[in-house]
Amino acid sequence: MSRQEIVDALIEHQGQLYSEAIGANFARDTPQELFHWLIGALMLAARIDSGLAVAAAAKLREAGLHKIDAILDADDARLIEVLTDGGYARYREVTTGYLKETAAWARDSFDGDLRVLRDRAEDADALLEALQGAKGIGPIGAAIFAREAQLVWDIFHPRADGPALDAARDLGLPDDAEALLKLAGGRERFVRLMAALTRAALDGPADAVRAAR
Template sequence: MSQQDSVDALIRDQGVLFSEGMGATIARNTPQELFHWLCGSVLLAARISSDLAVQAAQGLRSKGLHTVDALVAADEATIMRCLGENGYKRYDGVGTDYLKATARLVQDHYNSDLRNMLDDDPDAVLGRLKEAKGLGDTGAGIFAREAQLVWDVFYPRLDGPAIRAAETLSLTTDHGALVSMAGSRERFVRLAAALTRADLGAPSEAVRQTVV
């Protein structure tokens, strides 16, 4: 088996984007979809399983609490109840505070559109993302990992978990080589998600069988 086989198996078996699991369609590159992914990144950055964070972000969307205006207008009890009912009970209070503060930040500083924080400096954009309460380096990296699908400033990007998984699976960590093996920008982003899933949990059996 080759590294190409591993890349193909990762994308095929574990390449669902975390944002997709939440119901956010980043490929649209719209304020609403990007903000929903930012909320998801805030939830994923907490010390809780990724599955529960995804479930909580799904819950926000199902209640219409995934937009800037909706979160700013919602009372804290409503948000807290939504998070608690969707697996985020341990952090529902903190999560509510973070989400409300993040919504106000995006509304006040970026006219409710995250695209207004963009420029050509990835570190500067990451710094602006970290202004969101509770996001920090980890959360900003989570957001960037899938936002690179539409934000050129971050492409191509692999963060810590994906790099660890690549090393474990005897894959190169050279971004150019992985972009080439992935074959497209979307597939590279799915590869980054797949490697992250492999690090957080475990590689699928099909992926393990390809390891050189």
């Protein structure tokens, strides 16, 4: 099978964005959706199954606890309850603290609008470092955020790193962002390819991807 067939199978069968899975409409590029993806990236960066992290981040949205003011107004017990319902029991107490501190940081540092942080940054590396001002977001969390932020933020596009490149090599694909962008055939498809390759690395390739390979 050709590289193009592998890419097409990845996008079709494993290309749902993680931001979509938690309920964030990232393509809108609004403060609220960006903040929800930030806390999603925070949760995905923990040493926990990515499926549980996605489920818990989605539960926060269902409960209305994906908004800065709502998080700051909620008591710890309520946040812990929602995280537990989402299966995020192992890190629920520390994550509750991270959510509170990150919400306060976002409100106090740039009035809750991550686009301000983006516009202040000189380059992608500076922006990745600035994102680590969020409690619980380290280099891995910042990279997770950037992976899907590149859908709407030029400063990060095209970006390919981490487990996505490991999966690309395992599947016989190039491990270079520009080459993968060319195979994807467009910006949105490229970002979906990054999500698909990340899933392939973490959960294994889908059957259709294996067949295409």
